[in-house]
Amino acid sequence: MTRSNPDDKNGKMPSYFNLPPLDVSLAFPQATPASTFPPCASDYFQYDDLLKPEEKAIRLKVRACMEKEIAPIMTKYWEKAEFPFHAIPKLAELGISGGTIKGYGCPGLSITGSAIATAEVARVDASCSTFILVHSSLAMLTIALCGSEAQKQKYLPSLAQLKTIACWALTEPDYGSDASALKTIATKVEGGWILEGQKRWIGNSTFADLLVIFARNTSTNQINGYIVKKDAPGLTVTKIENKIGLRIVQNGDIVMKKVFVPDEDRIEGVNSFxxxxxxxxxxxxxxxxxxxxxxxxxxxxxxxxxxxxxxxxxxxxxxxxxxxxxxxxxxxxxxxxxxxxxxxxxxxxxxxxxxxxxxxxxxxxxxxxxxxxxxxxxxxxxxxxxxxxxxxxxxxxxxxxxxxxxxxxxxxxxxxxxxxxxxxxxxxxxxxx
CATH class of the missing domain: 1.20.140.10 (Butyryl-CoA Dehydrogenase, subunit A, domain 3)
Structure with a gap:
């Protein structure tokens, strides 16, 4: 049955669908634009007392930035499933990219300090936290722990400043929990390697400058690691749409068709799962x-x-x-x-x-x-x-x-x-x- 409506003319929606956006201040009458996010009230057992002074300092620095810069905009970008690229310089100023890595322009935080920073970002926005985690605790850390000295010198300083962005690609369409059974392959050729295969659910991949890719060496049958540039011929990345969570995170499907990676970008310390x-x-x-x-x-x-x-x-x-x-x-x-x-x-x-x-x-x-x-x-x-x-x-x-x-x-x-x-x-x- 179709119900007529006097406002429904010329295919237009009724006027009551054109209401102004919700004003959250109506629910929080004491809140101001600078206090979209409330003060922290969750440290009931005073765990701050367990932290070193420098760990407390990084907590307060991250908290202040997230509450002021990210809290007012995150819902808008979450609803649109878009990333707030203009916020990257603010996140870079926190000095937490690279986490526990020492040298190469990285902060060299304790793992506790890095964890506290992660929690403070996630307290306000989980997507921003995931963006930093993928970039820092996965991609950058792989280069720091397994890369050559030349790779560390070449890539880590820019990554630490968020001037370049990285992603980390292990999961595949058919292999999630069973990640050791990867189908993506790497074949040795003169001067480098040819990568063939697919990756899925890779955060940051739609805009990453560097992609840390894991593939199975066709000669040894072992898992190796490679640094792939975003403009590599044969590389295609497509955004995964319609997620219900972490909507700000740009997850992608990666397809590699005869992608050439020079020997200098083979991560020499990754030789098995x-x-x-x-x-x-x-x-x-x-x-x-x-x-x-x-x-x-x-x-x-x-x-x-x-x-x-x-x-x-x-x-x-x-x-x-x-x-x-x-x-x-x-x-x-x-x-x-x-x-x-x-x-x-x-x-x-x-x-x-x-x-x-x-x-x-x-x-x-x-x-x-x-x-x-x-x-x-x-x-x-x-x-x-x-x-x-x-x-x-x-x-x-x-x-x-x-x-x-x-x-x-x-x-x-x-x-x-x-x-x-x-x-x-x-x-x-x-x-x-």
Whole structure:
């Protein structure tokens, strides 16, 4: 049945569809344009006391920039699924690109300092955090840990200043969790290598200047690493559309057809899949701190919202059920921070194992999901609007729950370590380690 409408003339939508954009200040009457994001209220157990002065300083620097520069624009770009390129110079000024890398213009942060910076970026916007993580803790770190001295000198200084952008391409259309079974191949030719294959879900790839590509050497059957320039003949990158989370991140499908890579851009320290784990060990710690930061932000938003919004003549914060949910969120954040902090200390002391990193990432993302769900509930109907930021964070957590190892795979990595059995191999190959 078709219902007529007096406003629906000449194919135009009714006038009530042309409402002005939502003014979030109506929900947060005490907020000003400079305080789109609320003050941090989530450090209930005063974990700041565990940080060194320089780590506290980087936290405050990143927090101030993110709240002032990124918070006011992130929802607009998230809705459009576009990247705010004009914000890159502001992110560069933070001096966190390169993270733990020393020299070559990189900051040489402690892993705790780098993790804190990651959390502070993610607290305001998970997509910006992912952009930096892919560029810094994956692509740059691969060059720093596995590249030649010439490659470090050539590429790292510009990458550290975000004058050039990098991506990291391991995942393929048919191989995600089973990344050791890559189909992309590299064949040795005179003066270099020919790459053939496809990659998928590669963040930053649509605009990256450098692409760190992993491919199977046709001679050795081992995984090797290569630095590919964005204008290489035979290289095509297509943006993946219609994501529900991390919409600002530009994920791409990469197709390589006879892409030539000179010998000087072969990453000499990547000679097996195990070499990629040197990088993943660090990046998995950083990924564990992303949901910590997101959960901090969700709690901060809900903490302000419940105190400022009234129902039945009283602030929402005064109702028992709301307090119970808020405290559950706060409890999760405190526990998540402690696990993340311990991971950093284990890494710094050389004691962290793949199982430690995997358990940290899987458990923290699980708790973050619960925190986001509770936050969405606390905001009621406004909890589904990206304008109120919690819904955006709710969606952004979903891809983080999956990337850098799904929840299930990460639990099995830890399970293998504590039992001695690798359960995620084909049944015919399972055996005690």
């Amino acid at each position: 195990q070499d990629t784990n040197k990088v993943l060990a660090v990046s998995r710690v950083m990924v564990a701190w992303q949901p910590i930061g997101i959960s901090m932000g969700i709690y901060d938003m809900c903490h302000r919202y419940l105190k400022e919004r009234k129902q039945f003549g009283a602030p929402l914060a005064s109702f028992q059920i709301n307090q119970q949910k808020l405290v559950q969120m706060l409890s999760n954040v405190q526990a998540m921070i402690l696990v993340g902090w311990r991971l950093c200390k284990l890494y710094e002391s050389g004691k962290m194992t793949p199982g430690h990193a995997s358990l940290g990432k899987s458990w923290i993302t699980l708790r973050a999901r619960e925190t986001a769900a509770l936050g969405r509930e606390l905001l009621g109907g406004n909890g589904i609007l990206s304008d109120f930021l919690v819904a955006k964070a709710f969606c952004d957590l979903e891809p983080i729950y999956t990337y850098e190892g799904t929840y299930e795979i990460n639990t099995l990595v830890t399970g293998r370590e504590v039992t001695g059995f690798a359960s995620f191999k084909p049944a015919t190959q399972r055996s005690k380690m």
